[in-house]
Amino acid sequence: MQVTQRISGGSATEIADSVRALLERSDLAPGDLLPPVRTLADEIGVNRNTVMAAYRQLAGAGLIITRGRAGTRVVERSPVAQEGFAERGSLRDVGTGNPDPRFIPDPSAALSAMAGRPVLYGEPVIDPGLAAWGGAWMRGDVGDRPHRLTVTSGAVDAVERILAQALTRDDAVALEDPCFLASIHTVRLGGYRAVPVPIDAEGMTVDGLRAALEQGVRAVVCTPRAQNPTGASLSAERAEQLRAVLAEHPYVLIIEDDHFSLLSSEPFHSLVGPEHRRFALVRSVSKFLGPDMCLAIVASDPHTAERLALRLSPGTTWVSHLLQRLVLSLVTDEKARETITAAAAHYTERNAAFAHRLTSVGLSCADTDGLNLWVPLPIPAARVAAGMQERGWLVRTGDEFVLADPATAWHLRLTVHDLSDSDAERLAADLGETVRAASHTDGMG
Template sequence: MTSDIRGRSATEIADSVRALIERARLSPGDPLPPVRSLADELGVNRNTVVAAYRQLTQAGVVVTLGRGGTRVADLAPVAQEGFAAGSVLRDVGTGNPDPDLIPDIAPALASMAGRPVLYGEPVIDPDLERWARGWMSVGLDAVDLRLTITSGAADAVERLLAQALTRDDAVALEDPCFLTSIHTVRIGGYRAVPVAVDDEGMTVDGLRAALEQGVRAVVHTPRAQNPTGASLSAARAAELRAVLRDHPYVLVIEDDHFSMLSQQPFHSLVSPEHRRWALVRSVSKFLGPDMCLAVTASDPETAERLAMRLTPGTTWVSHLLQRLTLALVTDEATAAGIARAGIHYAARNAAFVERLTAYGLDAEAGDGLNLWIPLPVAARAVSEHLMRRGWLARTGDEFLLSGDEPSHRLRLTVHDLDDEDAAQLAADLAAAVAAAGGRLLVREVG
């Protein structure tokens, strides 16, 4: 069978494939001919076809799936955090912080007045840098630490991966995984290698297997892993550092997104001997999602490369935003409010877990904004029954990298429910599980 692909050079062949896609002659998921077959058909050297497919892969037009061949890329968007648009249901899957616990920025705005910042000046506000160096150094056993400011954690992770990887490079991601990380790796054209997560964080066997598959970067969450709420224990962190000891040039990215709100200690995967690493801390969970600022601490080479990735576009994060962040995090009242917020999230999650326990649903209140609820039946069926009762929940399927089987988990954001609504959701969830065919053992909770 012949294809409609034409050309004698790699560029001509790649342009031909692009044209077929643009004219809808090839659709997402469609296979391209094997290299040998297309080379024979066009009468060119196999290396020419290999080069053409490489161009298309690097441009994100196609994906290479090993024995699955080369196929037209599917750029369908993945799920994102936030409220579901256009729903009349009570949304308990948002992943949002409580707006009532986000500090008021009005008092801090008055302290931001100052001379204008001009081109060519230092990209980091000196006062913020002094404060951030102390913040980022705690828990890190790094010999030489450099700081970079980006427009949020997602921006930092995307640029960190881009400065170290090329398309089709393998990246170790937690499984289940934060939605934004899945999206970042997919859009970047990298190959996600899933690493299982348990109650103590990323598993040792999972990381070892990923490294054996040749991953060039590892993205992990040391505390309040999203969606599971798991945090690295000291013992697990030590075991993972031992595994990484033989891979000092694999880029380790630590996304400590819940930092100031976390009720757990920080344990790093970065040892003094590791050569490529970055610790990212955003302010969005405790100062609000609209405060698009993150601090990245990294080794000198990674910092230089990250700075180079910033120069073509947003060369620096607004100094007004930097000054506002500094004014807030150094204010005693704001700091006390952030501490209270962290305690509040933990307490509300624990109270909801206690309600579920009374209905025979055994869940754990991990760290973070969300709960990761195990179910005796498929989550989608439970979610559908919850919708009939007025609730919009998020199934675990959206967070899975190895999604061969349907998820038996729900990720719920319940910290902003009052006691009456929390009790109603717990009762409705138990009823939804029963309606979906799950068996529950109701018990007394003292």
Template sequence: MNGDMTLQINGRTASEIADSLRSLVERGALRPGDALPSVRALAETLGVNRNTVVAAYRQLTQAGVVVTRGRGGTLVADRSPVALEGFAADSVLRDIATGNPDPTLIPDPTRALAAVTGRPVLYGEPVIDPALEEWAREWMLEDLDAARMRLTITSGAGDAVERLLAQALTRDDAVALEDPCFLTSIHTIRVGGYRPVPVAVDDEGMTVEGLRAALAQGVRAVICTPRAQNPSGASLSARRAHDLRAVLAEHPYVLVIEDDHFSMLSQQHFHSVIGPAQRRWARIRSVSKFLGPDMCLAVTASDPQTADGLAMRLTPGTTWVSHLLQRLALALVTDPGVGDAIRRAGEHYARQNAAFAARLDARGIPASPGDGLNLWVALPVPARAVSEQLMRRGWLARSGDEFSLGADASSLRLRLTVHDLSDDDADLLADDIAAAVRAAGGRTRMAEVG
């Protein structure tokens, strides 16, 4: 921020100074990422006590207008929208960036709907349907202390994460996020006004060194995906989970959120980062990947204190999840035929992703399938350049920097959703990716050998 801008800030009280700065932001004189004057400099310019400027900045921070970065100063908050999952609107291109499950593999709820109506549910009744609670308790229990586990129902995993953070954190608290990161998590952290601290992810999931560094920076919550991490497809190994639990055991009151979003579809073993020493924890499993995104329902298992905080935000009078939806979800997941279909769907995603990774490898672009709905493909050139070349060939792909919190390596990645392509279309796309890499100035392994 230049000196001229400092002269435009006025006021004698904290509220007057905050209003002056807010006006500069609203007029566009201050833009996202611009640095505000230091507390000392602004106090001297305005002739006020430093504590007055500190209080003004605190008001702006609480309102989400600015963010503090410690020694990095106070910056105007970035309120630009985060890219989200789903089909691209108004595109004539073949969309391979959706992150969606295959609609043909989502179970048809028609038959189950007729059996779940039952009696009406009235104000004041339990938030969670008793029958669903009984089933979900077994589903969520793995490695948790049954005596301390409490269950809550939310409108999907994103809703659960948002409510969990809101009941435990305040604006500008630091949250450890995987890097690259799930788009919804980035959006939730930004809207909530929290400070993201990136933790690198490798083939075994969240790294121990990255988590230790984030905890040293004072994070108050950690969000970890134990398997099918989006976008990388990484899953925690038993060894990595053990090492992460050991690090977290030194910080028992940090809220650990485990988002097992792929659960029933995953082809990998589940390894938890929640150890017996952890006092604040939550495990989330939603049904959206296997029963469909419109089934906005997730089960959260958590410690009693966290569950109490969630209960205050999910009251029987206003904000509970529809019991009709809860009963429908239960009817589907307990249907043996639906269970078989979910298992076949999980095998289909794994098979299709592995087949496409093999196609890329045959064309000189090494790729490993990971777990989940997507492929995370490493490129020898920036992914944006490759995605632009793919657009010219009729494909809409997603570059890795949209998922990045600062990892330069993500700019050399494409995230692809290819599990619904026919063999002919998959061959064509693999050819086009290889051609796009070369057109962007890169060399495939085959070209190097040639």
């Protein structure tokens, strides 16, 4: 039986569900060709726009891919890129995106002192001490806008739940391009449609955000500081320009993932204007207290906060109060705060030093904020990555972070802050030699 004859439905959702069912039964396999839009529309008796909407849903969920004249096919399943994970083998991994464990505060003393009265069902979901500290922390940047606090199991959990309470499948979400891996996965797995917004050294571009809003995005996910992978931070001027664009769309949900917060060397500038109605500022603790500390504080408008609480209630309900108390103990401990301050200086100094080393081998990159460096190359990064493997290095290419901009694939994201001076010198030298060798091969071709 032809694929066309097995797909049915009168709406985009029904057609998409029909294709999903074929995939689940293995009646469609990776690489299989789906019918052209016109052919399928004529066969099942619907408008072509309905089939196009169904294909958008499936593409947004990462199940199919459209390649122009090459047709629409079921995606080939390959390992999903993850932050901090690689098949290391004997290679030195400089693409992890991890914080330096030497600068994560030791929780031993706090662990022994934090136990107290057991928490029972029906009690406040935010531990009172953390609520007081977090409220003061967030209020400085949320300002006088009405808001409420929520605690989630990390920033990714927060963004996923915030989007789920506001959107339905096939809704459009504006994402930075290039984009943080977890944001790409969250949008695709949620069945939403990612609309890329280019970024430059000052953050999201004004024209890019305006174009995304014209496409009907219902949510914007933005990293105001230390954008991953580029390290860009919103400037005051750019933030003001973006707020002016968003002023005409007060009910578009703005999610600001300020993941680097206490470690950032840049001031916080918000996209959220004084009259904006739907917003959420998310700050996790994983970058300065360690990835295993899965906790984020969310300050959002009361409507979003109420719906977010409903999203939490049938599942985890609350984040462990033991974890909340541990976080509070660390962020209010003088020694731990000194370690966090030292970590911030360490990342800034080590990244700046490596950026300077690159100039001596004929490469350059912006000295930006964050755990990583975003290194532009004169040739595709995949070619450089292959050469670096031969020299004993595992690097991360820009291909993994791309939404639409092909220039992203001509970049490396490097995590170098934990390298010794000698290893950093060797990495820079090997990178320069690899680029020169690959460029010479291209020239000879």
